[in-house]
Amino acid sequence: MTRLTWETITLQLRNPFRISHGTSETRTANWLRLAGDEGWGEGTIPPYYGVPTEAMTGWWAAVARRADPFPDDPAGIPAWVGTDGPAPARAALDLALHDRIGRLTGRPLHDLLGLPAPRPLPTSFTLAIDEPETMGHSAAVLTGCTVIKLKLGGGDGRDMERVAAVRAARPDVTLYVDANAGWTPDEAIAEIDRMVALGVALVEQPVAKNDYEGMGRVQAACAVPVVADESVQTMADVERLAAAGVGGINLKLMKVGGLAPGLAMLRRARELGMGIMLGCMVETSIGATAMAHLMGLADWLDLDAPWLIANDPFDGLTYDDAERVHVPARPGIGAIRRKP
Numbered sequence: 001m002t003r004l005t006w007e008t009i010t011l012q013l014r015n016p017f018r019i020s021h022g023t024s025e026t027r028t029a030n031w032l033r034l035a036g037d038e039g040w041g042e043g044t045i046p047p048y049y050g051v052p053t054e055a056m057t058g059w060w061a062a063v064a065r066r067a068d069p070f071p072d073d074p075a076g077i078p079a080w081v082g083t084d085g086p087a088p089a090r091a092a093l094d095l096a097l098h099d100r101i102g103r104l105t106g107r108p109l110h111d112l113l114g115l116p117a118p119r120p121l122p123t124s125f126t127l128a129i130d131e132p133e134t135m136g137h138s139a140a141v142l143t144g145c146t147v148i149k150l151k152l153g154g155g156d157g158r159d160m161e162r163v164a165a166v167r168a169a170r171p172d173v174t175l176y177v178d179a180n181a182g183w184t185p186d187e188a189i190a191e192i193d194r195m196v197a198l199g200v201a202l203v204e205q206p207v208a209k210n211d212y213e214g215m216g217r218v219q220a221a222c223a224v225p226v227v228a229d230e231s232v233q234t235m236a237d238v239e240r241l242a243a244a245g246v247g248g249i250n251l252k253l254m255k256v257g258g259l260a261p262g263l264a265m266l267r268r269a270r271e272l273g274m275g276i277m278l279g280c281m282v283e284t285s286i287g288a289t290a291m292a293h294l295m296g297l298a299d300w301l302d303l304d305a306p307w308l309i310a311n312d313p314f315d316g317l318t319y320d321d322a323e324r325v326h327v328p329a330r331p332g333i334g335a336i337r338r339k340p
Helices: 053-064 074-081 087-105 132-141 159-169 185-196 211-221 233-242 260-272 285-292
Strands: 004-021 022-034 038-045 124-128 147-149 173-178 199-205 226-228 250-251 275-281 300-302
Touching: 004 053, 004 087, 022 053, 022 087, 038 053, 038 087, 038 285, 053 087, 074 087, 074 260, 087 260, 087 285, 124 132, 132 159, 132 285, 147 159, 159 185, 185 199, 185 211, 211 226, 233 260, 250 260, 260 275, 275 285
Parallel strands: 124 147, 147 173, 173 199, 199 226, 226 250, 250 275, 275 300
Antiparallel strands: 004 022, 022 038
16 A cells, blocks of 8 residues: 555635735645545745745655655654655644544543644635735725735835725725835835834834844844844744844745644744744645644734635635634544535
């Protein structure tokens, strides 16, 4: 029997998704399955991370040829997965192995990992870059949302108009902005200073991912948390960002290699006094639900991917009327195949 198999899924987005890196209407996800469906994982990464699907599938093929038994304790997963493969490929295997142990022992993921019960938290809902009036209209119809995140950094000089339009449409919501590395430090400082006057409560990845000093300079000039996203891919990144004075990190399993390295980075960031956002790529409910099991350790949530996808094949996390996230009461990750 083949130890593991994978299936590529084209995710259709409900609306074109424009950020500073470009516009997309689909994303490619990879569903990883251990033999006998003992455990499921997911490897999904945006094109701008530069990880080709062939690199992931090649690594999984090599893993499938290994003869050593799967670990039966979460503590053995990091060594079994190793550090050689692409981060999203390692994340998929890490998730599948955790899911397997949870299913075999009848324990939900957070319990298996010894984490606090995932208290429901509201997630932000992301609005892609668009004309200011269009973003304002989109915000107006999101009547259940209490937190909205605006993608900015489009380079057309209209970011302040976008924030003003959304704030006018929704004076009641908490606003985050995410430039996806689209500003220079000087631009970021000037933009954020004006946006804070409109109630922006958090700024994500304002400058280039390798500009740790610039991130720190922006944070020092800002009255709200600056949260690093693309800048956070390794433990060394956490250390550099903390040394620069950055206020928080957006942890995503796909870019850091899964739950085991992600939890280590989360705990180190906490030791360094940083806030924690739990995020996701535009991925299925397998990956997003796995991340939701960490909610007991989070300050902010950005787990709206299942909202953004029109054809998510899986059921997992759910949202209540206040857009708070809940994890399913099922063993392992708790994601199941959606009925046709």
